[in-house]
Amino acid sequence: MSDVDNALDAVIEALGGQRREGQHEMANAVATAIGDGSHVIVQAGTGTGKSFGYLVPAAVHAATTNNTVVVATATLALQRQLVERDLPRLAEALEPVMARPVTFAVLKGRNNYVCLEKLHGTVPEDESEALFSTKRTELGEQVIAVREWAESTETGDRDEYPDEIDPRVWRSISVGRRECVGESKCAFGEECFTVKRRLQAQEADIVITNHAMLAIDAIEGIPVLPEHDAVVIDEGHELVDRATAAITSELTVAMVEKAIGRVRKQIDAETVERLEVASETLDDAMREEALALGGPTQLTSLPKNVLLALTMVRDACNNAMSELAADRDKEPSAMAARQQARGALEDVHDVAGSLLIAGEHDVVWLDPGENRAPTLKLAPLSVSGLLREALFNKTPVVLTSATLTVGGGFDSLVGSLGLSESNVVTMDVGSPFDHAKQGILYVAKDLPAPGREGIAMEALDELAELIEAAGGRTLALFSSWRGVERAAEYLRVRLDAKKFPVLVQRKGDSVGNLVDKFAADQASTLLGTVSLWQGVDVPGESCIQVVIDRIPFPRPDDPLLTARQRAVAARGAVGHFGVDDRQIVLGLRTRRAVAALVQHEEVIALLLPLPDGGEPARCRARMPCAIGDGDRSVAAHPHGMGGPLQRVGRIGAGFGEGLHPNGGGAVEHLRIIGGKGAEGLPLALFAHGAGKGDFAGDNVAGQREILGPARGLRHSGPA
Numbered sequence: 001m002s003d004v005d006n007a008l009d010a011v012i013e014a015l016g017g018q019r020r021e022g023q024h025e026m027a028n029a030v031a032t033a034i035g036d037g038s039h040v041i042v043q044a045g046t047g048t049g050k051s052f053g054y055l056v057p058a059a060v061h062a063a064t065t066n067n068t069v070v071v072a073t074a075t076l077a078l079q080r081q082l083v084e085r086d087l088p089r090l091a092e093a094l095e096p097v098m099a100r101p102v103t104f105a106v107l108k109g110r111n112n113y114v115c116l117e118k119l120h121g122t123v124p125e126d127e128s129e130a131l132f133s134t135k136r137t138e139l140g141e142q143v144i145a146v147r148e149w150a151e152s153t154e155t156g157d158r159d160e161y162p163d164e165i166d167p168r169v170w171r172s173i174s175v176g177r178r179e180c181v182g183e184s185k186c187a188f189g190e191e192c193f194t195v196k197r198r199l200q201a202q203e204a205d206i207v208i209t210n211h212a213m214l215a216i217d218a219i220e221g222i223p224v225l226p227e228h229d230a231v232v233i234d235e236g237h238e239l240v241d242r243a244t245a246a247i248t249s250e251l252t253v254a255m256v257e258k259a260i261g262r263v264r265k266q267i268d269a270e271t272v273e274r275l276e277v278a279s280e281t282l283d284d285a286m287r288e289e290a291l292a293l294g295g296p297t298q299l300t301s302l303p304k305n306v307l308l309a310l311t312m313v314r315d316a317c318n319n320a321m322s323e324l325a326a327d328r329d330k331e332p333s334a335m336a337a338r339q340q341a342r343g344a345l346e347d348v349h350d351v352a353g354s355l356l357i358a359g360e361h362d363v364v365w366l367d368p369g370e371n372r373a374p375t376l377k378l379a380p381l382s383v384s385g386l387l388r389e390a391l392f393n394k395t396p397v398v399l400t401s402a403t404l405t406v407g408g409g410f411d412s413l414v415g416s417l418g419l420s421e422s423n424v425v426t427m428d429v430g431s432p433f434d435h436a437k438q439g440i441l442y443v444a445k446d447l448p449a450p451g452r453e454g455i456a457m458e459a460l461d462e463l464a465e466l467i468e469a470a471g472g473r474t475l476a477l478f479s480s481w482r483g484v485e486r487a488a489e490y491l492r493v494r495l496d497a498k499k500f501p502v503l504v505q506r507k508g509d510s511v512g513n514l515v516d517k518f519a520a521d522q523a524s525t526l527l528g529t530v531s532l533w534q535g536v537d538v539p540g541e542s543c544i545q546v547v548i549d550r551i552p553f554p555r556p557d558d559p560l561l562t563a564r565q566r567a568v569a570a571r572g573a574v575g576h577f578g579v580d581d582r583q584i585v586l587g588l589r590t591r592r593a594v595a596a597l598v599q600h601e602e603v604i605a606l607l608l609p610l611p612d613g614g615e616p617a618r619c620r621a622r623m624p625c626a627i628g629d630g631d632r633s634v635a636a637h638p639h640g641m642g643g644p645l646q647r648v649g650r651i652g653a654g655f656g657e658g659l660h661p662n663g664g665g666a667v668e669h670l671r672i673i674g675g676k677g678a679e680g681l682p683l684a685l686f687a688h689g690a691g692k693g694d695f696a697g698d699n700v701a702g703q704r705e706i707l708g709p710a711r712g713l714r715h716s717g718p719a
């Protein structure tokens, strides 16, 4: 047995687990890739023990070579799991078998930590001033509470604050990269939380970070990570999206106004006026263009008025920056104020400049936004070349996830990363779960199509009944914030709040705290956006039901995706290796959802879009992606379904088949996915039959069925 096998056995034994061949296969492949400087892509299904499958070889490598391995996750939830649960247990378990203890550290972006310079208020800032002058409102009280916490925290890490924080409050005590004056010039440089974290990371064997930090370090060439000789990317299905997001630039009039607010007191009135005129011109131009748009729209060339406004903004910022640079005041608070002003100006200047020179390898689009606040955005047409050059050509990379294949192959993923199968090893180590025996689908019929207000009242009513039936324990995910708000408003009136407490995700919330609350209270229901689809691990009985308001189709009008598809079509291909990009996105998203919901051999859940009046057989035919590894033709077909989730049924004919493999039995666990799919598709849900009791599948004739007696669930009769 290899060192890695021995180390993995030691860890698993210490944790009281059992040997899993897939996990050993993965660990050895990871060790080989890191050791010989190659790349490996590993699909490790739920239940494989994927995190130890890479952490153990990474730890063995780091501790024996004294080099650092960087592990990047897409979600904060997984980051927390690694740092708070897996790595401490791994370090303890390996201590007796390693020559020295394994160390680890977490590293996030600067704006995740309290900035002491800003906290101590040497630089007056418009927004924080406004917040502090707020009387005893909810926000005002939050400002006081957060600042009290910030004065006493040992880490300054936003995620350790025990409650949600309004983004405006957080901004008043944190800075972005460009606003930081730099530790050598900062009066608080020695105590700075970000600096301390960086130093810790430089000493650690394993550094946990996120995809965005990895992209900034590798693609943008800004050294935010410590020296390392291998990278592990977990939730690797997200890498392309997260890397794209990290290097997507945005420009709003609010950004320009913020920069003016910061710089106003430090430059001539004439220079301020020039900035203000440029800002107003941009405001007029963007609003004028946005008026005609129904949603985010690609600008294949910049309209003249936008071109003129951007030129004015860029030049006015340039002018103001030159004036700032001439200021020689060395007093620390003056330097900090100048740096914050400079950072805000640079942000605007650089985006305006990039928009003006965008070429055929860029995509520019205008998002009219909510509340008539348009945003100009700029992203690269493709990140594959950037990833290849900046990441894969420089460092051995291990990329893993529970869901990486499309149509049973890695070729679409490998292509999107700018690689070919000849320079990367790909493997699928499977999953110990039997998906086919764990999932049952419920499709409610006759729900109206979503209207202008989003999810229909009838669907919300259905959701309320399902929550009551499951005794809370529901994770309900919506495709828009409006959907979350509507459901929250409705459920607060409709449900008994004592029996069924409802937790609601708000923009900017710390997901970790919300999920902890949800996991701690079995009767609770958590409403959130589809961002909670992944990285949320709620073992046990607190989450037995999942509701999704629509199938996760990428927006048909997504300008970036559309531009990428056009570019592919122009090359005479259809997506990577014959699979359409939109289908790849959809396929991976849906499979991801399924993978995320398979927990502890209990349940899986999946949304099935069923046309009104459709038959179950047609449901299957219309499933828009492969869930398992069906053949390519199934996966590639927009309405094809492959894979093991065959027990799909609709309430009414065919549902009994899905309800229990033996045609009967109580439903012990229930998971429900509901809502309207794209194109007016109806509610769908999944349930898991435990095989006890007297629930008979074929007695199901109604719209809301299921719910056997085992856990007090309810039978709601025919529609």
Ligand code: SF4
Pocket (backbone or CB within 6 Å): 110, 114, 115, 116, 117, 118, 175, 179, 180, 181, 182, 183, 186, 187, 188, 189, 192, 193, 194, 195
């Ligand atoms: S070094 Fe930068 S982040 Fe740290 S306290 Fe100073 S200004 Fe804030």
